[in-house]
Amino acid sequence: MLKAHIIKKRRELTVDVSLELERGQSVGLFGASGAGKSTVLACIAGIDEPDDGLVELNGLRLFPPSLPLHKRPLGYLTQEPGLFPHLTVSENIVFGIPKERAGEEDKKHWIETLRDSLQLGPLWSAPASRISGGQARRVSLARMLARKPPLVLLDEPFAGLDRQLVRELIDNLVVWSQTVGFSIIAVDHQAEVLRRLCPQQVIVLEQAKIVQRGTWDELYKSPATPLLRSLLAPI
Amino acid sequence: MKIDRRWLARAGATLFALALLYPFTALFARIGAWQWGEDVRGPALSSVRVSLSLTTAAMLIIVALGTPVAAYVARCRTRERLLWQAVLLIPILVPPLALGILLTLAFGPYGTVGSWLEHFGILMTNSATAFVYTQVYVGMGYYVLGAVAAFDAVPSMLQKQAALLGLAPWKVFLRVTLPLSRLGLAVALSIAWVRAIGEFGAVIVTAYYPSGMPVQVWVNLQSFGLPAVMPLLVVFLAVALPLPWLVHVLAQRRRHA
Numbered sequence: 211m212l213k214a215h216i217i218k219k220r221r222e223l224t225v226d227v228s229l230e231l232e233r234g235q236s237v238g239l240f241g242a243s244g245a246g247k248s249t250v251l252a253c254i255a256g257i258d259e260p261d262d263g264l265v266e267l268n269g270l271r272l273f274p275p276s277l278p279l280h281k282r283p284l285g286y287l288t289q290e291p292g293l294f295p296h297l298t299v300s301e302n303i304v305f306g307i308p309k310e311r312a313g314e315e316d317k318k319h320w321i322e323t324l325r326d327s328l329q330l331g332p333l334w335s336a337p338a339s340r341i342s343g344g345q346a347r348r349v350s351l352a353r354m355l356a357r358k359p360p361l362v363l364l365d366e367p368f369a370g371l372d373r374q375l376v377r378e379l380i381d382n383l384v385v386w387s388q389t390v391g392f393s394i395i396a397v398d399h400q401a402e403v404l405r406r407l408c409p410q411q412v413i414v415l416e417q418a419k420i421v422q423r424g425t426w427d428e429l430y431k432s433p434a435t436p437l438l439r440s441l442l443a444p445i
Numbered sequence: 446m447k448i449d450r451r452w453l454a455r456a457g458a459t460l461f462a463l464a465l466l467y468p469f470t471a472l473f474a475r476i477g478a479w480q481w482g483e484d485v486r487g488p489a490l491s492s493v494r495v496s497l498s499l500t501t502a503a504m505l506i507i508v509a510l511g512t513p514v515a516a517y518v519a520r521c522r523t524r525e526r527l528l529w530q531a532v533l534l535i536p537i538l539v540p541p542l543a544l545g546i547l548l549t550l551a552f553g554p555y556g557t558v559g560s561w562l563e564h565f566g567i568l569m570t571n572s573a574t575a576f577v578y579t580q581v582y583v584g585m586g587y588y589v590l591g592a593v594a595a596f597d598a599v600p601s602m603l604q605k606q607a608a609l610l611g612l613a614p615w616k617v618f619l620r621v622t623l624p625l626s627r628l629g630l631a632v633a634l635s636i637a638w639v640r641a642i643g644e645f646g647a648v649i650v651t652a653y654y655p656s657g658m659p660v661q662v663w664v665n666l667q668s669f670g671l672p673a674v675m676p677l678l679v680v681f682l683a684v685a686l687p688l689p690w691l692v693h694v695l696a697q698r699r700r701h702a
Contacts, residue, residue, distance in 0.1 A: 305620075
């Protein structure tokens with residue numbers, strides 16, 4: 211279970227967001243650019259440090275004090291795939307798995323599942339520096355999930371990808387979140403992407419504050435602010 | 446007639462390169478028969494051994510001490526980084542002869558450290574130790590500043606990603622930072638090598654003995670004249686320059702690949 215209350219000063223605004231998430235649940239953070247969505251995610255991941263608040267994951271205190279990145283049991287995916295260019299695709303995917311555990315039967319099976327579901331077989335031995343942008347996103351998704359983190363943070367990881375690929379990746383993620391049992395917090399400025407990824411609940415941020423939280427149906431039915439109404443309207 | 450601008454630029458660059466390489470035509474200057482008799486050859490080969498072995502030792506120390514310092518400086522915020530870089534520049538900016546005098550006074554028998562070390566039988570002037578520490582002082586700034594630039598070139602997001610995948614900081618350094626910066630580190634080391642092995646001004650003050658190649662070139666010039674210098678000069682260029690030159694060429698090739 212995740213409990214987070216993030217307070218973070220950013221120029222004139224102060225991000226003040228709290229949320230709770232049960233195992234296997236997902237929540238989408240929605241709002242216009244600059245609303246503070248990515249800041250919340252970065253603070254939970256540990257990439258950024260909150261000025262105040264509390265972050266706990268399954269009883270483990272992540273903040274305060276700030277737990278070092280390598281001790282945080284979570285996955286964090288951004289628009290930038292961040293693959294290690296000096297390694298092959300397969301080396302990238304098993305990067306975070308200790309060698310003694312990589313040989314375990316269930317680990318091997320899980321890696322094979324990721325490889326086959328994300329169609330990484332033909333790329334398996336290719337240098338990570340030589341694959342396309344779309345392929346790199348699939349590899350980074352597999353790398354993040356290889357360790358089966360209990361919490362997955364997604365910061366617009368599908369921006370710029372074609373719709374077919376986005377649908378496939380999201381459907382895989384949703385299925386795995388249930389079978390493996392990880393929670394998802396996702397940020398996206400496209401409501402349809404976020405709704406497919408986090409169908410259960412959504413939190414809307416405006417000017418670094420929560421202006422609405424609930425189900426997607428509630429959101430579409432009665433948006434709390436004019437800006438939200440315009441963000442949800444078809445182009 | 447219209448002249449292609451590219452060819453004009455190429456001709457200019459060629460002239461520039463020829464001017465840069467012009468001094469090496471002196472290797473064919475008419476100065477009489479080169480001397481390579483026993484009285485020249487013995488000390489010359491000994492100086493080659495001294496330079497290669499002791500400069501290698503100095504480089505090992507530079508890498509061992511300089512790499513963690515560079516890794517730290519690369520992670521500092523701007524103001525602190527400027528401070529460290531200013532400190533690292535000092536031994537680079539001090540004229541070599543002045544550096545040699547300062548080192549002798551500080552580490553020699555009249556200095557606190559020097560007299561203390563002498564109690565343990567460690568001589569800090571005219572010894573292999575003096576030769577090595579002088580080269581360490583001469584080359585360290587070049588290596589660390591180059592290594593900081595090499596570490597800077599590694600995207601910090603990759604290091605954070607590696608940490609989020611469960612790697613402790615030292616493992617991130619070994620598995621991500623070091624492999625991605627190794628070419629830059631090699632270039633930094635090659636610059637330190639060239640600088641240290643060619644050092645004359647500081648070394649002649651702190652370690653006239655054992656004589657390295659630059660000091661031996663000077664001794665030969667004083668004792669026998671130019672014909673005794675030229676063979677050693679050729680050996681000097683042949684043993685000291687190919688490795689760093691190759692590293693630079695490879696680094697540039699990789700950068701533009």
